[in-house]
Amino acid sequence: MGPIILVENLERSRDFYERILKQKVLIDFGVTIGETMEIVIKHLYHQGLSIDEVVRKTAMPKAFVEETIQLLN
Numbered sequence: 831m832g833p834i835i836l837v838e839n840l841e842r843s844r845d846f847y848e849r850i851l852k853q854k855v856l857i858d859f860g861v862t863i864g865e866t867m868e869i870v871i872k873h874l875y876h877q878g879l880s881i882d883e884v885v886r887k888t889a890m891p892k893a894f895v896e897e898t899i900q901l902l903n
Contacts, residue, residue, distance in 0.1 A: 871898045 847853040874884045885892045
């Protein structure tokens with residue numbers, strides 16, 4: 831899992847992550863945005879964990895993890 835960052839201005843924060851940090855929005859639930867999930871999945875996968883282990887550690891659906899890993903390769 832990763833940290834949760836609480837912000838007062840979601841639009842400003844999203845702009846910062848997308849424009850400055852060049853992060854892609856992978857999940858948008860309206861109130862929370864999973865911009866960093868790509869980094870978390872990539873980090874765990876490149877540590878040598880299997881897809882099932884990444885799923886267990888992130889609590890993300892297996893199909894989402896598989897799709898994200900395909901996008902990263």
